[in-house]
Amino acid sequence: MPFMALKPRILIVEDEPGIADTLQYVLATDGFAPVWASTAEDAIAQFTAERPALAVLDVGLPDLNGFELFRRLQALPGGKQVPMLFLTARSDEIDRVVGLELGADDYIAKPFSPRELVARVRTILRRSTRLVVESTMAPTTSAAPILAIWALDEERHQIRFYGKALELSRYEYGVLRLLVQKPGRVFTRDELLIKVWGDANDSFDRTVDAHIKTLRAKLKLVAPGLEPIRTLRGSGYALSEGLPATAA
Ligand code: CA
Numbered sequence: 084m085p086f087m088a089l090k091p092r093i094l095i096v097e098d099e100p101g102i103a104d105t106l107q108y109v110l111a112t113d114g115f116a117p118v119w120a121s122t123a124e125d126a127i128a129q130f131t132a133e134r135p136a137l138a139v140l141d142v143g144l145p146d147l148n149g150f151e152l153f154r155r156l157q158a159l160p161g162g163k164q165v166p167m168l169f170l171t172a173r174s175d176e177i178d179r180v181v182g183l184e185l186g187a188d189d190y191i192a193k194p195f196s197p198r199e200l201v202a203r204v205r206t207i208l209r210r211s212t213r214l215v216v217e218s219t220m221a222p223t224t225s226a227a228p229i230l231a232i233w234a235l236d237e238e239r240h241q242i243r244f245y246g247k248a249l250e251l252s253r254y255e256y257g258v259l260r261l262l263v264q265k266p267g268r269v270f271t272r273d274e275l276l277i278k279v280w281g282d283a284n285d286s287f288d289r290t291v292d293a294h295i296k297t298l299r300a301k302l303k304l305v306a307p308g309l310e311p312i313r314t315l316r317g318s319g320y321a322l323s324e325g326l327p328a329t330a331a
């Protein structure tokens with residue numbers, strides 16, 4: 084059955100059999116090849132045996148927490164190329180996912196709808212394919228200064244603010260890159276979700292706000308007195324145009 088090989092392998096790391104069963108069922112129904120690991124140790128073995136197209140990691144595992152497992156998987160050969168999505172049960176876990184700069188691709192809070200999870204998996208896989216294509220096809224450009232205050236280096240996925248390189252997660256970079264390219268232009272949450280995350284769904288509004296929050300915290304470290312990202316109540320976010328030439 085050669086077509087089986089074309090199904091993207093999805094590693095599900097989840098210690099609750101009920102959730103794992105549901106996930107395997109919906110993913111298999113949707114054309115994926117799910118594999119289940121109930122512990123971090125098992126996950127590392129499965130990941131090593133065959134690198135999955137994507138991994139879904141429960142944060143609360145019996146042997147290691149999902150964050151630590153994420154780090155270990157990333158350290159394996161090719162681990163950084165595998166998109167990973169966290170399943171979180173508590174809001175403080177969500178804050179850690181967003182705030183810790185793990186570089187995970189997304190998270191889903193429990194309880195979640197299996198349909199939503201499959202949609203996210205699809206979006207992430209579509210996007211990671213597209214990113215590879217874009218980076219292969221993009222013309223070579225070096226760091227292009229947008230403003231003296233901001234410098235965007237699309238090749239390195241790096242943004243400098245007042246000359247200081249920001250340590251950004253993939254989505255923080257995506258959001259700030261859009262804002263920096265069009266100072267003053269208002270981006271709605273839906274627009275950011277579509278352009279940065281690849282889909283729009285009202286229930287993910289919190290995702291945008293959480294990333295804006297962590298971005299602001301990082302910008303504050305460089306320029307404590309400034310508010311480089313403006314909130315336009317009811318409409319969205321924009322890059323402030325009135326920043327001073329130097330960070331005081
Ligand atoms: Ca669990």
